Amino acid sequence: MMRLNAKLGWIMLLVLGLVFPFLAGNDYHLTVMSTAYIYVLATLGLNLVTGYTGQYNLAHAGFMAVGAYTVGILTVDYQVPFWIAFVLAGPVAALLGFFIGIVSLRLKGHYFSIFTLCVGYILFLVIEKWESLTHGTVGIIGIPAPSPIGPLTFDSPRALYYLVFFFLVVGLWVMHRIVSSLLGRTFMAIRNGDDLAESLGINLMRNKLLAFMLSVFYAGLAGGLYAGFVRFLGPGIAGVEHTFDMTMYMLVGGIGTLLGPVLGGLTVPWITQTLQWLQEYRFLVFGPILVLLVIFVPHGIVGSFIAWRARKAAQPHGSGHA
Amino acid sequence: MLEVRNLGKRFGGLAAVSDVSTKIETGKVNAIIGPNGAGKTTFFNLLSGVQKPTSGQILLQGRDITGLRADQIAVLGVSRTFQTTVLFNQASVLDNLIVGHRLRTKSGLLDVLIGSSRLKREEQICRDKAHAALEFVGLEKIATRLAADISQEERKRVAFALALATDPQLVLLDEPAGGVNPEETEGLAELIRKMVANGITVCLIEHKMNMIMSLADRIMVLNYGEKIAEGTPAEIRANPAVIDAYLGSEHAGV
Numbered sequence A: 001m002m003r004l005n006a007k008l009g010w011i012m013l014l015v016l017g018l019v020f021p022f023l024a025g026n027d028y029h030l031t032v033m034s035t036a037y038i039y040v041l042a043t044l045g046l047n048l049v050t051g052y053t054g055q056y057n058l059a060h061a062g063f064m065a066v067g068a069y070t071v072g073i074l075t076v077d078y079q080v081p082f083w084i085a086f087v088l089a090g091p092v093a094a095l096l097g098f099f100i101g102i103v104s105l106r107l108k109g110h111y112f113s114i115f116t117l118c119v120g121y122i123l124f125l126v127i128e129k130w131e132s133l134t135h136g137t138v139g140i141i142g143i144p145a146p147s148p149i150g151p152l153t154f155d156s157p158r159a160l161y162y163l164v165f166f167f168l169v170v171g172l173w174v175m176h177r178i179v180s181s182l183l184g185r186t187f188m189a190i191r192n193g194d195d196l197a198e199s200l201g202i203n204l205m206r207n208k209l210l211a212f213m214l215s216v217f218y219a220g221l222a223g224g225l226y227a228g229f230v231r232f233l234g235p236g237i238a239g240v241e242h243t244f245d246m247t248m249y250m251l252v253g254g255i256g257t258l259l260g261p262v263l264g265g266l267t268v269p270w271i272t273q274t275l276q277w278l279q280e281y282r283f284l285v286f287g288p289i290l291v292l293l294v295i296f297v298p299h300g301i302v303g304s305f306i307a308w309r310a311r312k313a314a315q316p317h318g319s320g321h322a
Numbered sequence B: 001m002l003e004v005r006n007l008g009k010r011f012g013g014l015a016a017v018s019d020v021s022t023k024i025e026t027g028k029v030n031a032i033i034g035p036n037g038a039g040k041t042t043f044f045n046l047l048s049g050v051q052k053p054t055s056g057q058i059l060l061q062g063r064d065i066t067g068l069r070a071d072q073i074a075v076l077g078v079s080r081t082f083q084t085t086v087l088f089n090q091a092s093v094l095d096n097l098i099v100g101h102r103l104r105t106k107s108g109l110l111d112v113l114i115g116s117s118r119l120k121r122e123e124q125i126c127r128d129k130a131h132a133a134l135e136f137v138g139l140e141k142i143a144t145r146l147a148a149d150i151s152q153e154e155r156k157r158v159a160f161a162l163a164l165a166t167d168p169q170l171v172l173l174d175e176p177a178g179g180v181n182p183e184e185t186e187g188l189a190e191l192i193r194k195m196v197a198n199g200i201t202v203c204l205i206e207h208k209m210n211m212i213m214s215l216a217d218r219i220m221v222l223n224y225g226e227k228i229a230e231g232t233p234a235e236i237r238a239n240p241a242v243i244d245a246y247l248g249s250e251h252a253g254v
């Protein structure tokens, strides 16, 4: 019954996502929502390595930028067709992730985070300073829109919305596959503690590296979508504040849960949008809310719900068995 | 089962384990005792590969395993529990245990992406193993309980179950009865006997003398990293060096 409820919930979300363009008042809403989806996709990746595997990667936005610039540079400077460049965005990020992971994952806990913070900043600097490759602070302008696939064209906000939505759904489905499998359990065992995981026969380096590469693959993919959607890139997208934003989505929605990044990534942008009139002061309101949340709801909305449901189900005569 | 030759571990100037030679005998309860800081946990860390020895050799059934990683040693059939059991509190007891048999499975990312039949089969095997291990330690009834909500003694049993799910030949238990009451301690001792009766060799560290004396076949005593005595419980009780080491120690006569 519980499984069925979860399935029903996901189907409802899917339907909501499909009909949203018909409910949205204007193109602006569609654009806000599509951008949110792109960041949710990236956050799914961050959640895999941080929420499920316990390694907090502060360079995540840097990898998203790598994916975005892969598409930007290839399409604008080398006239590579959009979809070929797009297909490369994830793998390029993952390949870079392999080399960075193999070094950084030797470090544990905070040391790993501090190291990746530096990596993220270096990625930002490389993008900003390597002008012959990245156009530096000028940025990359005039990235072509995703070219039509057969009868499907991507020149309207609505079409782009569905394109982004499609990749979010696929990304979620694959993530569901991963985290509910033995592989996901392996990652979670590592999050629980290196020593215990290792004594259970889990090869730490190999599995951490796999989680890391998968995670930055998501970031690269999201970056590729971003390039095709926004069609303008600046070094700013590599900034660590974007990683912090994604962290916030995870924390609010529920770190280490599948739905958490979705919920957080969709609600937080809308909340900050509505607090727009407070201008710079909006973080005076939002900051304390976040602090309270982390103290009192440490597992986020989804995490708390799951724990509550599990407790109910474990009670011998609970009504959870309905 | 396992033989240790001149094993040593230094942390800077401190010799946490020095020149220890001993054997862990197959099918027996082998115990390690000693005052706080004697190097017992470090000794376990060396055997299980969590830390690398600075000198000496470890042989598992004649095979040199010195310097292997912890996960490699686990695959060879050596499993361990820790002084404090860290479980994933937000998941059920059963969910915590399923990963225990992961080391005997082969499914990787590709299996996950294509949803291979091997993955399905192996997931079922892991689930069955987890159930069997829970049943073995007598906790089948709390399988669906959230790990956050179980008692200290149940936690100890779950730690046993996790170690058993790896299909070990040798289990190293670090203070299995730490922090549980005398009645529960007797229950855990009973469980350890049951493990041995099922063909698993046990080596345990414990401060509770009553439990050790009635449970162990052989005892090794560590003090300041050195082995100061070894023998049957009766021999250890009568050994002057042991009495010396424990005199004035808070554990005397416990």
Ligand SMILES: Nc1ncnc2c1ncn2[C@@H]1O[C@H](COP(=O)(O)OP(=O)(O)OP(=O)(O)O)[C@@H](O)[C@H]1O
Pocket (backbone or CB within 6 Å): B011, B014, B016, B034, B035, B036, B037, B038, B039, B040, B041, B042, B043
């Ligand atoms: N990683 C480490 N770095 C430095 N010193 C260490 C390390 N691990 C243990 N030690 C030291 O080695 C000595 C032995 O510690 P160990 O934990 O093995 O003792 P123990 O016999 O298990 O004690 P207890 O009964 O309190 O658990 C102690 O002096 C401890 O401080």
Ligand SMILES: [Mg+2]
Pocket (backbone or CB within 6 Å): B040, B041, B042, B083
């Ligand atoms: Mg100890």
